[in-house]
Amino acid sequence: MNTEKNFSGLSIAALVCLLVxxxxxxIASFYPGWIENNFSRGIYPDIxxxxxxxxxxxxxSLGDILYIIAGASLLILVVRFVVLxxxxxxxxxxxxxxLI
Numbered sequence: 001m002n003t004e005k006n007f008s009g010l011s012i013a014a015l016v017c018l019l020v021x022x023x024x025x026x027i028a029s030f031y032p033g034w035i036e037n038n039f040s041r042g043i044y045p046d047i048x049x050x051x052x053x054x055x056x057x058x059x060x061s062l063g064d065i066l067y068i069i070a071g072a073s074l075l076i077l078v079v080r081f082v083v084l085x086x087x088x089x090x091x092x093x094x095x096x097x098x099l100i
Contacts, residue, residue, distance in 0.1 A: 028035055055062055 051062075
């Protein structure tokens, strides 16, 4: 299995998704009345009601959990990178070229 090719495809897919979301947000910014009627007064009250029912008794925020997971993942990646760098499996010259 060629992981470089899979990673490249995954990166391209993520980039395309971000681009599409960015364009949709930009288009939505031209229609504030539609957003107010259909999202703010339409679907958002239902979403917030559902979240209050599911997570209302939890004494911490779901966002806090997501921040902890993201921070721990980043910390693990940095530690793995430093270990590889110390073991010299990644040459410092290649790393500098990759940064540039």
